[in-house]
Amino acid sequence: MPDTLKEFVLRTPAGGVKRYDHDALCDLLEIDDRSRVIFEQGAGREAVVRIYPSNPLMHMAEISVDDLLMDDRGRITLGMYYDGSPLRFRLFDPKTGNAQRGAVFGTTGAGKSRLVQAILVACKRSGIVVHLADLKSGQSVPEAKGQVATRVTTQYETILMLRGLVAEAQRRMVAYAEMGRSGFVINSPDPLTYGIVDEANRLLEKNAPFRAEAAYLIKELGRTGRSVGVGIIIAAQAGHLDELGGSDTLRAMLKEGEVILLRWSSSMMQQLVGDGLIPRGEALQPIPKVVGEVRRVRRFHESGDDENDDVNSQGMLYHLTGTRPTSMARTYVVGSVAPCTGYDPLILALYGDSPPPGEPIDLMAFVTEQELAAANGDDSASNTPAHAAPPPDVTSMTTAQRIIAALARTPDGLSEPELLEALNADGGREIRRGTLRTTVSTLRNENLLARPDGTGRIIPAPAG
Ligand SMILES: Nc1ncnc2c1ncn2[C@@H]1O[C@H](COP(=O)(O)OP(=O)(O)OP(=O)(O)O)[C@@H](O)[C@H]1O
Ligand SMILES: [Mg+2]
Known part of the structure; x- marks a missing residue:
């Protein structure tokens, strides 16, 4: 095993190396243990290649x-x-x-x-x-x-x-x-x-x-x-x-x-x-x-x-x-x-033995009324608390219902792209921008969403 460290400072194209091929570099240097070679793109147009006797991060100290x-x-x-x-x-x-x-x-x-x-x-x-x-x-x-x-x-x-x-x-x-x-x-x-x-x-x-x-x-x-x-x-x-x-x-x-x-x-x-x-x-x-590890071709009679x-x-x-x-x-x-x-x-x-800093969050204080109402107490098979609402079944919800659900906890509303992203992340079928726009305008006409406020945000209707 070589025991000296070699270092090369390379000049790279402006903006640095865009696509780095470690294997190609190691082949060029004729080094089989790829982890001995370390490449670092510096700021600007310099990169450093170091060849270590073995990977310098192989043996780490214990954290204190x-x-x-x-x-x-x-x-x-x-x-x-x-x-x-x-x-x-x-x-x-x-x-x-x-x-x-x-x-x-x-x-x-x-x-x-x-x-x-x-x-x-x-x-x-x-x-x-x-x-x-x-x-x-x-x-x-x-x-x-x-x-x-x-x-x-x-x-x-x-x-x-x-x-x-x-x-x-x-x-x-x-x-x-x-x-x-x-x-x-x-x-x-x-x-x-x-x-x-x-x-x-x-x-x-x-x-x-x-x-x-x-x-x-x-x-x-x-x-x-x-x-x-x-x-x-x-x-x-x-x-x-x-x-x-x-x-x-x-x-x-x-x-x-x-x-x-x-x-x-x-x-x-x-x-x-x-x-x-x-x-x-x-x-x-x-x-x-x-x-x-030194990677090499495995012959047909060798087992890995x-x-x-x-x-x-x-x-x-x-x-x-x-x-x-x-x-x-x-x-x-x-x-x-x-x-x-x-x-x-x-x-x-x-x-250490000391108690942890701070007070626990009172989780029960953040159960919504809707979730409380949905709780039926016989949910013993699952490990979710008895007061947990069953996950909403978005597949059977209308686009309008999904919009209102997505906005339920954002009193300040969402921008159109944010709302679209939230909807298309809720597990239901995909909603297109056009459908979203039409449904939002219908909901606004029915006062189920707040009127446009000029910022382009889609805002839930004020409570009450
Ligand atoms: N910093 C470390 N010090 C000591 N051992 C470590 C360290 N990091 C990882 N390990 C070892 O690797 C194992 C996997 O690490 P860890 O559980 O942190 O991985 P993970 O990324 O959380 O994996 P998973 O996706 O399975 O949760 C550990 O059980 C431990 O043996
Ligand atoms: Mg883990």
């Missing part, structure tokens, strides 16, 4: 509580870049007083939940209040139980939790306006607060029962929560944007958010790039499933070992919104590497 304490610039350290510099993630911006919106993407097993666990520890240790939805029935981050202010594990409770967060953001907006304040000041009087949803794809995928409202609430938090200290972070596995409530939800998250991309699937990258969500996605050196058993690149990522979006990085080791039979003692130790 110190890494996870928010610094005076509102950042925590989650890991490091290939060249050893720290990978920082922002939870608060002291200059603007803004909470963040964050998104962690990656294919299954890429390391999303461990990363979320690190963020949860960071929040607890830094006095940040967390309301957590763990939509894999609480299995994604089991150690978080008792370490966060609110913890829910079903889709309906998640909706209640998100309604609670949006209501809190609205309460703060009014309160701060009355105080004559333009921004958020940490802990005076309100704490920095996050809604964190792991496995958000379950909430947002096609045919999910609360898809439209979930997408709306998450977008709403991204829009209004930030400046009043209520942030949102989602972790999601996705092959298709449809599984994330449509590209609009993501666009809201990716705009000025903290975005981390762990190992992806090729269809996911195609979509993200195709939709303009990751403009430079194709310039990223791929994250291999297996690091340190099961590649899945060898996955060892968990936690490798790009911090797309950081200062080095095309620089490969990796999270430190979070918790035990071998599976535990119960709670992971290393993760519990990171959380």
